[in-house]
Amino acid sequence: MAVKKDTNKQNGGRKKTTSARRSYRKKKNKDLPRWIYVITAACFSFVFIIGSYYLFFRPYFYRFRPCFNHKYYDVCMPAGHSVYGIDVSRHQGDIDWATLKAGVHPDAPISFVYIKASEGSDFKDVKFKENFENARKHGFIRGAYHYFSTTSSGVSQANLFISMVKLSPGDLPPVLDIEEKPKNKKKYIDEVKVWLKKIEEHYGVKPIIYASSKYKKKYLNDSFFKEYPSWVAHYYIPELREGEEWLMWQCSDLGVLPGIKEKVDINIFNGSKKQLKNLLID
Numbered sequence: 001m002a003v004k005k006d007t008n009k010q011n012g013g014r015k016k017t018t019s020a021r022r023s024y025r026k027k028k029n030k031d032l033p034r035w036i037y038v039i040t041a042a043c044f045s046f047v048f049i050i051g052s053y054y055l056f057f058r059p060y061f062y063r064f065r066p067c068f069n070h071k072y073y074d075v076c077m078p079a080g081h082s083v084y085g086i087d088v089s090r091h092q093g094d095i096d097w098a099t100l101k102a103g104v105h106p107d108a109p110i111s112f113v114y115i116k117a118s119e120g121s122d123f124k125d126v127k128f129k130e131n132f133e134n135a136r137k138h139g140f141i142r143g144a145y146h147y148f149s150t151t152s153s154g155v156s157q158a159n160l161f162i163s164m165v166k167l168s169p170g171d172l173p174p175v176l177d178i179e180e181k182p183k184n185k186k187k188y189i190d191e192v193k194v195w196l197k198k199i200e201e202h203y204g205v206k207p208i209i210y211a212s213s214k215y216k217k218k219y220l221n222d223s224f225f226k227e228y229p230s231w232v233a234h235y236y237i238p239e240l241r242e243g244e245e246w247l248m249w250q251c252s253d254l255g256v257l258p259g260i261k262e263k264v265d266i267n268i269f270n271g272s273k274k275q276l277k278n279l280l281i282d
Contacts, residue, residue: 113140115144175208178207208248236251
């Protein structure tokens with residue numbers, strides 16, 4: 001006759017063993033020194049603070065630094081420059097050009113104004129014609145720019161700009177504003193090249209390329225683009241990276257100017273007023 005196993009005893013034994021192990025783990029955890037928790041929490045806090053600084057605060061921290069150079073239009077101007085300009089669009093609303101002209105700081109006069117004309121293949125800035133005419137009427141050197149879109153061809157975008165912008169002697173060269181991130185880099189860059197070539201052929205002058213430093217490095221690293229003057233967008237820094245070539249520098253988007261209700265981009269020309277005039281269309 002087979003001997004019946006005492007399952008209750010065996011199960012109870014297993015339960016007792018499992019409970020003992022849990023008890024041991026709990027006891028082991030409780031035995032961890034307090035300083036380990038403190039150091040772990042401190043490390044996590046340090047990583048969080050450093051990460052937050054570099055991702056969220058550092059790009060804008062320059063706004064709050066003490067200004068050791070001249071401050072004009074509520075912007076701490078980078079040292080060593082004397083020719084300033086702004087760029088405007090419909091986002092600035094109705095501009096009182098007479099007030100703007102009369103209210104510029106004598107030590108930092110606004111010499112030039114770039115005005116948005118178009119975007120993509122069908123968007124016309126509703127304030128372009130008014131702003132473009134008033135800029136010249138009030139004695140500003142003027143220029144026009146196009147915002148390049150990823151959704152339409154370079155030819156169609158160039159045609160829209162040409163249909164809107166009639167440049168005259170004394171105007172600045174056209175500008176192509178490139179900011180959007182393409183899904184297909186090669187196709188996008190090819191379309192940008194088409195726009196540049198068509199505009200250069202039409203106006204008889206090389207357009208200026210506007211883009212951020214990072215954007216240029218990532219998308220415009222083709223030797224083709226080195227032939228075109230560069231307008232760099234890089235905010236809240238006292239100076240651009242050494243060795244970076246630039247004709248204009250958009251150094252802030254927080255300018256406050258008389259006659260304009262909204263904040264305005266502040267730009268610096270890399271040269272003298274005479275050199276700026278040499279850049280103008282004949």
